[in-house]
Amino acid sequence: MSQHFQVSGQIVDIPAKQIYPGTIVVKDGYISEIIKLSSAPDIFICPGFIDAHVHVESSMLVPAEFARLAVMHGTVGTISDPHEIGNVLGVAGVKYMIENGRQVNFKFYFGAPSCVPATPFETAGAEITADDIESLFQEYPEITYLAEMMNWPGVLFEDPIVKEKIALAQKYGREVDGHAPGLKGEKAAQYAAAGITTDHECFTAEEALDKLKVGMKILIREGSAAKNFEALIDLLPDYADQMMFCSDDKHPDNLVESHINALCRRAAAKNIDRFKILQAACINPVEHYHMKVGLLKVNDPADFILLDNLDEFNVLATYINGQKVAENGQSLIPRVKNEIINNFSTGIKSTSDFALSPETKNIAVIEALDGQLITNRLSYPAKVVAGNAISDLANDVLKMTVVNRYEEAKPAIAFIKNFGLQRGAIASSVGHDSHNIIALGVDDESICRAVNLVIKARGGVSAVDGSEEKLLPLPVAGIMSAEDGFEVSKAYAAIDQMAKKMGSKLTSPFMSLSFMALLVIPSLKLSDKGLFDGDKFEFVSPFDK
Incomplete structure (x- = not known):
């Protein structure tokens, strides 16, 4: 238990929309008293930030290491969807995340993955059934929701397995997270009526508004690859009680720099009411997901942060359960031992494995969009050498x-x-959602070398440039490192810079690469089974016929 202590400053009472001088008295990890004063230091005492939807795995860090970085930015808890490790290792992967997170002083809450495997159009490493979901609800109090229901057609067409999973969540009093990019109008209303309570996939204000009007909570997402803040933030002033902030996917170098505090700062720069910003950042996730996170009330857990102002949201200190876990940009959470579990069974590849014989004169081309998960479909003439369709650098194909x-x-x-x-x-072996190996390059030999680096390490991200090779090993499920989060961040930043020196203009090339296998997001993606049309939900030829 923590020692008794008190902190004085300007107390930010978000529900009452008041800021007043006072002292927080902490006893054995809880707030025992809040004393109003006539004056107090010019620091702001505020509830901690919550990331309302994140795949911790996307940070390439295990939960214990993720927490060490997140607390520097005032984050005290996350609503974490262990869908990624679930697709690799099933229930064993979900349990790994919970047990690993329990080793540190941080409020991790998890969902029971609803779509493992994510689709029948790719090879995953495991399956999570309705019976598995019920067992997770029964065994782990940290599992407070059914994780994102990506099978929105199954919801609309009342697929019996989908209905069973939603019914289980309702039986155990758990919320049901949504995932329905582009769904609007009557279909959005039907989706919500089925029991779906949130969505983090809106990429237009019009779409978000349709979902807000039928009572759904909308998450404003700003991650390493998917960025919807600018499209949605203007809705916050009118719907502050229905909106939250999330990152969804956050690479380690970005997590070292900032977290939910950055979204608060950007919202403040648009002159949005500070209480509405903090309602979304601190209060709504705690109440919606029934988190045992303190909100600056007497008898609450002593979870709070100290800020220097409410414009830039610079975090001076973070407290969780009455313990100071970060101060002045330094994490105070000690490292713990992180076990390694994995599921990786493929052999070394040959350059000839990546040859492709042309069937027609034109190829279908995925157009990646920086900062977006959606893609477009284009058509280009195939460039063919010795009967092999190859990269076309002149057209950046x-x-x-x-x-x-x-x-x-x-x-x-x-x-x-x-x-x-x-x-x-x-x-990279981070390839949403099934985490097969995904690669691209200018020639077959380089692609083969980059793939083999990942295979030899049983997971990782790699870059090959002539004689230069870089590899960040990810031995935990092939998607996370067990090493120090700050060191992983540096290693990732180095390989990210190498990709950019090789010519990539994307903000986060490896994160964008990982989503090019995400079949549930239109329009054109690639699975281990072939090119997939996300609008028609069917495989298509890599050649335009």
């Missing part, structure tokens, strides 16, 4: 592959535009 990591299989091949590489190749 690169060969891409997804390699099954769970069993021996022929790599799937397609083409992609906008990654900008002029040399070499990049590869």
